[in-house]
Every structure is written in C-alpha cells, then in structure tokens.
Amino acid sequence: xxxxxxxxxxxSWDKATLAPVDRLRxxxxxxxxxxxxxxxxxxxxxxxxxxxxxxxxxxxxxAEAEKATGKEENPDESGECAEELQVLVGEKNIEEQHxxxxxxxxxxxxxxxxxxxxxxxxxxxxxxxxxxxxxxTRYGTEEALSSTMGVMMALVSFVEADKNIIxxxxxxxxxxxxxxxSPLVLVGVTQTCQSEKELLRELHYIYYQxxxxxxxxxxxxxFQHKQNYDLRRLLAGSEYxxxxxxxxLERDPxxxxxxxxCLPLANSARDVVSSSLQAAKAKNLVFSILxxxxxxxxxxxxxxxxxxxxxxxxxxxxxxxxSSFREGEGWTPICLPKFNTAGFFHAHIxxxxxxxxxxxxxxxxxxxxxxNMSDCKQRFLERLSxxxxxQALKEALKCPSYSMEQVxxxxxxxxxxxxxxxxxxxxxxxxxxxxxxxxxxxLMGLYQELHSHLHYPTRPLRFYYRCxxxxxxxxxxxxxxxxxLCFSPLSTKALAVSAVNKLLKWIRKExxxxxxxxxxxx
Amino acid sequence: MGEQLPxxxxxxxxxxxTLNRPVQTLRVKMVLLGSSGVGKSSLALRFVKNEFRxxxxxxxxxxxxxVVHLSNxxxxxxxxxxxxxxxxxxxxPLYYRGAHAVLLVYDISKRKTFxxxxxxxxxxxxxxxxxxxxIWLVGNKEDLAQNRQVSVQEGERLASDRGLFFMxxxxxxxxxxxxxxxxxxxxxxxxxxxxxxxxxxxxEYPFIDLHHRDTSNPFSSCCKVxx
Ligand SMILES: Nc1nc2c(ncn2[C@@H]2O[C@H](COP(=O)(O)OP(=O)(O)OP(=O)(O)O)[C@@H](O)[C@H]2O)c(=O)[nH]1
Ligand SMILES: [Mg+2]
Numbered sequence: 001x002x003x004x005x006x007x008x009x010x011x012s013w014d015k016a017t018l019a020p021v022d023r024l025r026x027x028x029x030x031x032x033x034x035x036x037x038x039x040x041x042x043x044x045x046x047x048x049x050x051x052x053x054x055x056x057x058x059x060x061x062x063a064e065a066e067k068a069t070g071k072e073e074n075p076d077e078s079g080e081c082a083e084e085l086q087v088l089v090g091e092k093n094i095e096e097q098h099x100x101x102x103x104x105x106x107x108x109x110x111x112x113x114x115x116x117x118x119x120x121x122x123x124x125x126x127x128x129x130x131x132x133x134x135x136x137t138r139y140g141t142e143e144a145l146s147s148t149m150g151v152m153m154a155l156v157s158f159v160e161a162d163k164n165i166i167x168x169x170x171x172x173x174x175x176x177x178x179x180x181x182s183p184l185v186l187v188g189v190t191q192t193c194q195s196e197k198e199l200l201r202e203l204h205y206i207y208y209q210x211x212x213x214x215x216x217x218x219x220x221x222x223f224q225h226k227q228n229y230d231l232r233r234l235l236a237g238s239e240y241x242x243x244x245x246x247x248x249l250e251r252d253p254x255x256x257x258x259x260x261x262c263l264p265l266a267n268s269a270r271d272v273v274s275s276s277l278q279a280a281k282a283k284n285l286v287f288s289i290l291x292x293x294x295x296x297x298x299x300x301x302x303x304x305x306x307x308x309x310x311x312x313x314x315x316x317x318x319x320x321x322x323s324s325f326r327e328g329e330g331w332t333p334i335c336l337p338k339f340n341t342a343g344f345f346h347a348h349i350x351x352x353x354x355x356x357x358x359x360x361x362x363x364x365x366x367x368x369x370x371x372n373m374s375d376c377k378q379r380f381l382e383r384l385s386x387x388x389x390x391q392a393l394k395e396a397l398k399c400p401s402y403s404m405e406q407v408x409x410x411x412x413x414x415x416x417x418x419x420x421x422x423x424x425x426x427x428x429x430x431x432x433x434x435x436x437x438x439x440x441x442x443l444m445g446l447y448q449e450l451h452s453h454l455h456y457p458t459r460p461l462r463f464y465y466r467c468x469x470x471x472x473x474x475x476x477x478x479x480x481x482x483x484x485l486c487f488s489p490l491s492t493k494a495l496a497v498s499a500v501n502k503l504l505k506w507i508r509k510e511x512x513x514x515x516x517x518x519x520x521x522x
Numbered sequence: 523m524g525e526q527l528p529x530x531x532x533x534x535x536x537x538x539x540t541l542n543r544p545v546q547t548l549r550v551k552m553v554l555l556g557s558s559g560v561g562k563s564s565l566a567l568r569f570v571k572n573e574f575r576x577x578x579x580x581x582x583x584x585x586x587x588x589v590v591h592l593s594n595x596x597x598x599x600x601x602x603x604x605x606x607x608x609x610x611x612x613x614x615p616l617y618y619r620g621a622h623a624v625l626l627v628y629d630i631s632k633r634k635t636f637x638x639x640x641x642x643x644x645x646x647x648x649x650x651x652x653x654x655x656x657i658w659l660v661g662n663k664e665d666l667a668q669n670r671q672v673s674v675q676e677g678e679r680l681a682s683d684r685g686l687f688f689m690x691x692x693x694x695x696x697x698x699x700x701x702x703x704x705x706x707x708x709x710x711x712x713x714x715x716x717x718x719x720x721x722x723x724x725x726e727y728p729f730i731d732l733h734h735r736d737t738s739n740p741f742s743s744c745c746k747v748x749x
Contacts, residue, residue: 213609214609233608234608235609236609237558237579237607238607238609318581321578322578322579323577324563324577324578324579324580324581324584325584326577327563327566327567327570327577327584327586328584328585328586328587328601328603329584329585329586330581330582330583331582331583331584332581332583333610334582370585
C-alpha cells in the first residue's frame, strides 16, 4: 500500500537511488531504472523522436540552419536583401515619429525616471546599442534615460578595454547584470534575490526577442552602416512584445524550465489532430503548430528540423500579445533566432474560428507561399471536421488545466514537472492560497530559486528540500525529469517524499493526456 | 497554385441567390498601404464585416476577402491589409505587386501620415504599370475633423495631380465606407474588367475533386467571404 511505498521512498531519498520509481514502470518503460533514464520518464515520447532541440548546441544548429532555410533556392536573395536594407538604413526625408499612443496597447511609460516609483521597480531591463544609444527600457522613456544608458555603456567599454567582459555589479541591495551580444548590450537591474544566472537567462530571451523581429544579419548590417543608428525607429510599435515577454518571464514556468506545456487532450483525439496536420503538408512547410492559448495542442515538423523551445516561446509571445491575427489570415516574416539568426521564415497565422482559442501557425521557408499555406490550413480543417476530432478538441478547451484536487495529494499544493526528453512540462492551476498575482509571482520566484540551485554552474544539486514559514519546497532532478514541488509549511519531509511517488504515479497514469507522446513529422 | 478560401456562408448565400446570381465572379487584389495607426485594419474590418473595434497594430499583413455584387458581375476582393510599422517596409512590395487596386490611407488628423502617403506613392509609381492599378487616396478618421491637419482640398489636389481617386472616410462611424468599396469596385471593373488579362475569374470549387466538402462544416463561421 501507500504507507509502505512512502517508507521505501524515504529510505532511498538521501542516496537518491532509483528504487521507488521502479514501481512506476509501465509496459513501455523497460529500462532498469525507468523514469530516471532520459526517454523513459513520464511524458517522454514513445518513439525516439523529440519535437524540440535540446541536446544539440546552438552553434551546431546555426551551422545547419544555413542549409535549412533554403539559401541556395533563392540565389538572388542576397542582392535583394541588400536593397531592402538600403531602404531601411537610408535616411528618410521624413522621420516617422514613434507612434506609441497610437497602439491600443500603448504603454504608460510617461513615468518620471528620477522618481521614487521608477527606482523602486523590482526589475529594470535596458537595451542599448554599442554606441550607447538607448533602444529599450522597461519603465520610463528611452529619451529620459539616455544619460543613464550612456553611463552603462561607458562602464561596459571600460571593462572590455581591460579585456575583462563585465558580467555583474552588486551594490546597495541591487544586482546589475550585463549581457554584451554584439551589436546590442543588455542590462538587467534587480532588487530581488534572483540569481545572476537567472537574470542573464532573461536577458538572453530579450535579446532573442529583438533578433526575432529583425534578424541578426539585419541588425549587424544596420550598425555597420551607421553606428549611431536609432534602432527604436525599427522597433517602434513592438515594445509591447518585449514588455509582455518580461511579464511572462515572471509568470510562465515554461520559460523557466525551457519547456512548453500542452492542452490536456485524449490521446486518440490528439493523434487525429496531429495526423491531420501531418497530411496537410507542402513543399516548403517546416513547422505546423496548433496552439490553444499558451498551450500546445500539437506540433508537426519537417523531418530533421527541430524547433527550439525559445523560438516556440517567442511565437507564443507574438501570437498571445497581439489581436492582429484575429481578423483574416496573418502572413508575416519571422526570424526564429535559435534556428537561424540570419534569415526570416514566413508564418501563416490564423485562428480556426473568430472567437476560438485555437490558433494555427504554419511556418514556411518561402515568402511567396501564402496561398499554399492557406490551402494547407483548409485541408487540415477538412480532415479534422471529417474525423470529428474538432468536437473533442472543443470539449478539451473547456478544461485547459487541472486542479490539485484532481491530482488528489492533499499535502501537495502545487508542482512543476518537466519531462526532459520531450521538452514538455505539466503543472496544475494555482491553488487557492496562491490566488493573487503577487502570491503567484512569489511562488514562481521560489521555483526560480530552486531552479538556480539545481542548475548552479559549478556545483549543481540533484535534490533540494527546504522548509519555510509559508511553504516547504522540494526539487529533484534526474536524467529523465525535473520536479519542483510546493507543500504546506506543516508538511514533513517524509510526507513530501511519499507525495513525490504518488505524483509520479499520477503523472504516469495521465501522461497520454498531458503530454504529446507521438510527435509526428511530415 | 490557385488559392482557395471556399466559404460555406458565402456559398450558401450565392446559392440562395440563384435567381439573380451573376454570371461571373472576378478576383480583385486590393492592397491597403499607409503609416501605422491610420486605420487600415479598421477599414478592412468595415469592408469585410462592417464592424469597428480596436485592434493591435498589424504584424506582417492580414488577408481578408469580401464579395461585392455589381449589376452584371461579382467581384471577389482579396484584401491585403499591410503593416504600417517601419520594420515591415522591406516586405511590403511583396504585397502590392500585381494589385488591381491600392488604397493609400492617411489620417486627416496627422499631417505626417499624409506626407508618408506621398512617399508610398513614389514607391508605388516605381512598380506599377499605368492603367493596370487603380489607386485611391483615402483620408481616414474624418470623424476627427476638429483636429484636422490635412484639408479636404489638399487631399483632392494631390489626388488630381497624380491621377488618383480620392475619398475621406471614417472607419469609426462607418461613414463613406460602403461608398468607397463600391466606387473602387465600379472603377476597377470599368478599367480592368473587360481588358484582356485584366481580372481573372474566381472558381468557386477549385479543388472539388480533391476536397469533398461536407455541409455540416463546423468551421463555417470562420469563413471570410462577406455578404
Ligand atoms: N477616430 C477614429 N479612430 C480610428 C479610425 N479608424 C481607426 N481608428 C483607430 O486608430 C487606431 C489604429 O487603427 P488600425 O486600424 O489598427 O491602424 P492600421 O493602419 O491598421 O495600423 P498598422 O496595422 O500598425 O499599420 C485604432 O486605435 C483605431 O481604433 C477612424 O476612422 N476614426
Ligand atoms: Mg493594421
């Protein structure tokens, strides 16, 4: 029974042996240490075909991507590209004013940068050019901050001149972290206890966000032509994407875990959706992604082409931040920087129905592919409706998440579970004690801390348990999964350990609903 | 490949209309150009659904369709609503290439958008072949007349100097919207409809053999062919 299991588990914890989980072995996991070996953990794909890149390094990828984006197919593109850039870089007779207030999501940035409110924001993020020109600030206006940014840049160049790359400065309960990614410099300032590494990770996201709008090639080209270029001109109207991404970084476990989460859906229905997408293929189609809000329904990719979770999060951010795809069919260039910083893909983005949460994204390498993509969507819809999976999908949308009550482990308040091999994670709704935004952000902060401990560069921990006044926390990383749990402060370590076992069992039982076990390729 | 956006309501409507159903449906490519925030997407939404609501700035472009019935022909407007933001300017020529109609939109309450429209016009003139594209200068947000920065006369003058058609509209109030679309329809049909290689015919069921459609299509509400 359960008690006995708890015992076994308790004994095994300190040594972090794999015995207790052995009981979770299912017919498809016949490794000697199921669940702990990458690829057999709950949520791992049945076939050895992950959807995401996670093993390969970024450098490997970029080398490959050169081929993948069909450079050879458009030999004339470089010439054309240079011409386009000319248009962008060349001085226009009329400088278009930055039309901030024009956008419905207009930011309330008119904050006095010398005020106490401005100073007291928990986290500031600045982006500047290597010439020290302001490009982005999270709070206040870039204009008002140009001298501050100048000082930052001076600091960066001063240290760089000395052959030391400046990484961070700690002062006055403030942490300042620098990320120099030529031609941009990103600076994060935090008053929280967030680790330097976590902050750096967030700055990387912001960097990729900017690259995804312009490509690195274009950025380099612009600044080579004109060191003093005001990049805000090109980013005008897109600040909200960076704002929203920063907001997500504080709240979305996926960005922390380098993983995405799925819409809970019966295996059979998901398979129909996936195979319908798979059948609606086209020559230059690389990725077909079906989203339900911030959740993945399915992703079909070209054989040998992997999507990186960062790129997928950037797509989530783009789609989730804008209502512009609500009318008609969207068609936009998009750079997936982890795939290829040099070029644009072209994404067909549309909702399946006007008020629906279901958004289909078809990514092609060909900018002339609009009608082909539109046709793919049509064929997908036809298959879906014929096989009546659409109804099942619509039903599933009614409960896009699950509560801790459904999990049925009373002492456990909340958790994050990531299957490493699939790059997917699952997490329940926030329970009642974490209803307010502040409480949710606080909990996410705690998870971040745990994450830091488990990923500490020099001395990573595999297991971590901490009792606190408001909650007890446990984190455990194996070769197969990462697990973060939050318990009531009255709970004990023994209870926690037994809860982990129950939870892993529950996830194994539910895995075909919570994860994508059969990812497909065209 | 031919494009297809078969729509159940559109089709149903055409069928129920069999008596006065026109003989032919011709495809018209119409592109909306202009600075960010002048109201291109709002105009497009008026054309297609006769609705007004605040939307985000367009990313890349949006494609929408709307069928307009004239007395002896139907025109299927395929509308490319482009993004005005500068970072998308490099891709915009992709969208206006081969357009039969271009709406060059500015905001009557923002002079710089009027100046910007003239730059677009210069760009357009590099690409278009006279007689193959109908260009309309559209002064939108006419409801903001109290903050007007561009007079009606200025708009008219620019249009007549450059051989454009001109109209002021308000996507917000709906003023002059259907008038504009009808005027464009008549003009395009007049100029290009009878011309050899002017407008191509739209086939309702381009893929009838491949795609057998079921009448209980759950996606009927997502179709875009307008009234
Ligand atoms: N008063 C008034 N406001 C309008 C009118 N048309 C649009 N707007 C508003 O102007 C703002 C911008 O409208 P959009 O239709 O998004 O502008 P757009 O030209 O598509 O902008 P981009 O997609 O960025 O190129 C929105 O807040 C609209 O509500 C109008 O006729 N009158
Ligand atoms: Mg728009």
